[in-house]
Amino acid sequence: MKAAITPEGIICEALRCKNALYEGAFPLHVFPTQLANIVRATNECLNFPVDYIASSLCFTISVCAGNLFAAKVKEGWTERPILYVALIGRPGTNKSHPLSFALQPLFNYDNQMAVLHKTRWAEYEQAMSLTKKEREEQGMDGIAEEPVQKKFVISDITPECLAFVHDGNKRGICLYADELASWFKNFNRYSKGSEEQFWLSVFSGKPIIFDRKGMKRSISVKHSFISVIGTIQKGILKELAKGDRNHNGFLDRILFVLPENLDKQYWNKKELDAHISHDWQKITQKLIDREYSVDESGNPISKEIRFESTAMQLLMEWQHENTDLCNQELDEQLGGIYSKLEIYAIRFCLILQIIRWACDESGLDFIDETSVRGAIELIAYFRKTAQRVQGIIHESYSLEGMPTDNIKLYRALPDDFETAEGIEVAATFGMSPDSFKRFLKDNKERLFENYKHGKYRKITSL
Incomplete structure (x- = not known):
């Protein structure tokens, strides 16, 4: 059974969409x-x-x-x-x-x-x-x-x-x-x-x-x-x-x-109303x-x-x-x-x-x-x-002490990925498939969780 469409429901949904547009993750x-x-x-x-x-x-x-x-x-x-x-x-x-x-x-x-x-x-x-x-x-x-x-x-x-x-x-x-x-x-x-x-x-x-x-x-x-x-x-x-x-x-x-979203924003011509x-x-x-009361030592008496x-x-x-x-x-x-x-x-x-x-x-x-x-x-x-x-x-x-290229590669990898996907990303950094597999092996449990055969999850991600 479909829910009845009411004016109140339309207004509430409009307000919800408006809030979602502005606030993102913050519950404005x-x-x-x-x-x-x-x-x-x-x-x-x-x-x-x-x-x-x-x-x-x-x-x-x-x-x-x-x-x-x-x-x-x-x-x-x-x-x-x-x-x-x-x-x-x-x-x-x-x-x-x-x-x-x-x-x-x-x-x-x-x-x-x-x-x-x-x-x-x-x-x-x-x-x-x-x-x-x-x-x-x-x-x-x-x-x-x-x-x-x-x-x-x-x-x-x-x-x-x-x-x-x-x-x-x-x-x-x-x-x-x-x-x-x-x-x-x-x-x-x-x-x-x-x-x-x-x-x-x-x-x-x-x-x-x-x-x-x-x-x-x-x-x-x-x-x-x-x-x-x-x-x-x-x-x-x-x-x-x-x-x-x-x-x-x-x-x-x-x-x-x-x-x-931490991207720098373009300027705009909108003026902030004085009110x-x-x-x-x-x-x-x-x-x-x-106004508030104080005790004999001048400390506010909290409500x-x-x-x-x-x-x-x-x-x-x-x-x-x-x-x-x-x-x-x-x-x-x-x-x-x-x-x-x-x-x-x-x-x-x-x-x-x-x-x-x-x-x-x-x-x-x-x-x-x-x-x-x-x-x-x-x-x-x-x-x-x-x-x-x-x-x-x-x-x-x-990542402390790792070469800069390896840090960039790590950050470019998805949070969850298969070995083949990782090899494709590594190729953009000039790293061969064998070198990438060695990178995965050397950093298993430190940077990656090998939760399933051929599948990895970054342990720390932004």
């Missing part, structure tokens, strides 16, 4: 209409890859939310929307511009606060130049402490300096590194492993306490909130996995954004301007948002499936990544609920089923990109 349809339109417009007019701009917008919302919100899974278990994000692509694939566009509202806020801080600092210095009696006479006796500059975005600073900034911005901050390599390459600047351990700790929102000799004052942040975002080239991924980072859980904490940037500023401003019963049931069903995947996965690194994705699933549930509230499509009383379904789709995307990244890293190690 999980975003509210207003945010999805920003992604589509910047993709059409500015050639922003959907994956890059969508992930960057999502990241910015999470930073605006900061410590103001927490998803409450159960008593004693809450998650704040902390994200570590890496946009991957070769030079010229338009990674930096989408990120800058997404972060612009935070830059605007920081610039405004910098001007205000300059004024307040001048007032503070003037007050400190006076005696106590003179300050009282001039009505400046209330200026007793150094003014603290409010900001959201920081770049390339040590944990000590970062903690100092965070202490004055307990709502939350983010580390923005246009070249993410500058972040992790400096981990051992002063003491081996200390900075890496710092980032492992703040990923979970653990307290920051610094009380060292020579510091102006001790630093105490009850709930740390430091998200990280930046760009990285494919060739640098191997550096990111160096040392223990592919084994101690550090790499598991990074969400990799890797579009399927697009205005809409984005308005969405983020709703969060930035949200804890529970899950609706049906939403929690859906999330638990997904967690059971994910647990089975973890237990079945033979690759230890992938197993660790799948496990960390459970934490990110909760965080994305919260982020999507906040995004939908900021776009006037939902409330903040509970995390509902729509946000959970969207989070599950986002996690499916990041699971796939994690698998691809691990493949790139493993390939880098497997």
Whole structure:
């Protein structure tokens, strides 16, 4: 029996096709209409890859939310929307511009606060130049402490300096590194492993306490909130996995954004409507301007948002499936990544609920089923990109030291091929059939799996 054709069905199918055209692998349809339109417009007019701009917008919302919100899974278990994000692509694939566009509202806020801080600092210095009696006479006796500059975005600073900034911005901050390599390459600047351990700790929102000799004052942040975002080239991924980072859980904490199509795009003559940037500023401003209470130490009191019963049931069903995947996965690194994705699933549930509230499509009383379904789709995307990244890293190690021609041949081969097909590809590189067969034999189990007589599968592929 054929399904009845209805107007609603036609509209839904049209929207599904439209989403598929724009988003590719990234599930853009999980975003509210207003945010999805920003992604589509910047993709059409500015050639922003959907994956890059969508992930960057999502990241910015999470930073605006900061410590103001927490998803409450159960008593004693809450998650704040902390994200570590890496946009991957070769030079010229338009990674930096989408990120800058997404972060612009935070830059605007920081610039405004910098001007205000300059004024307040001048007032503070003037007050400190006076005696106590003179300050009282001039009505400046209330200026007793150094003014603290409010900001959201920081770049390339040590944990000590970062903690100092965070202490004055307990709502939350983010580390923005246009070249993410500058972040992790400096981990051992002063003491081996200390900075890496710092980032492992703040990923979970653990307290920051610094009380060292020579510091102006001790630093105490009850709930740390430091998200990280930046760009990285494919060739640098191997550096990111160096040392223990592919084994101690550090790499598991990074969400990799890797579009399927990384071809450089032609310029076009389409102009971006002014309302697009205005809409984005308005969405983020709703969060930035949200009032909140603080405790006696100045730490924000988070609004804890529970899950609706049906939403929690859906999330638990997904967690059971994910647990089975973890237990079945033979690759230890992938197993660790799948496990960390459970934490990110909760965080994305919260982020999507906040995004939908900021776009006037939902409330903040509970995390509902729509946000959970969207989070599950986002996690499916990041699971796939994690698998691809691990493949790139493993390939880098497997191909290390091989002649350039052999590397090119390996990359030209299909993921699955028969010996005859491989011989044809090898011929284009000037390699004889006997030499190719020897190449297969020498690299069996290292680069190729001989899963059936005369049939091979690349062990690591992009």
